[in-house]
Amino acid sequence: MRKSIATSITNTVKDLHKSGLVDDITMKNIENLCIPEVREYTPEKIISIRKKFRLSQAALASLFNISPSTVQKWEQGNKKPAGASMKLLDIMERKGISALI
Numbered sequence: 642m643r644k645s646i647a648t649s650i651t652n653t654v655k656d657l658h659k660s661g662l663v664d665d666i667t668m669k670n671i672e673n674l675c676i677p678e679v680r681e682y683t684p685e686k687i688i689s690i691r692k693k694f695r696l697s698q699a700a701l702a703s704l705f706n707i708s709p710s711t712v713q714k715w716e717q718g719n720k721k722p723a724g725a726s727m728k729l730l731d732i733m734e735r736k737g738i739s740a741l742i
Contacts, residue, residue, distance in 0.1 A: 647675040679731045684718045690730060691716075694738045704741055705729050 654671045657663040663671075682690075691701050691712075698716070702709040705726055714720035722730055732740050 647677075651675050677731075677735075679727050682715075682722055682727065682730050684716050687712075687715050687722070687730065690734050694733070696738075704738075 651671060654663055654668060658665075658668045691698070696704070698712040699709045702712045705712075707726060711720065711726075715722055729741060
């Protein structure tokens with residue numbers, strides 16, 4: 642429900658922006674408010690994302706600028722990604738690995 646409301650609002654404001662009724666700053670503010678929520682990642686989901694892009698644990702760690710042991714701990718369920726790492730997983734899952742390179 643939240644996603645459809647955010648999409649509807651963003652589309653309406655985009656139309657107003659094209660018409661010249663909304664300035665660039667307001668448009669950017671609306672887009673930033675409608676950024677999707679970052680969800681938590683299970684060990685299985687992390688493995689799935691990594692394998693989807695054919696990355697080793699070391700390669701994923703290098704891409705995220707973290708240690709390979711951190712990726713290993715995520716995948717074993719001993720540690721959970723947080724902060725920037727969670728956001729990077731989200732971006733990678735939604736937009737692909739090219740968004741991070």
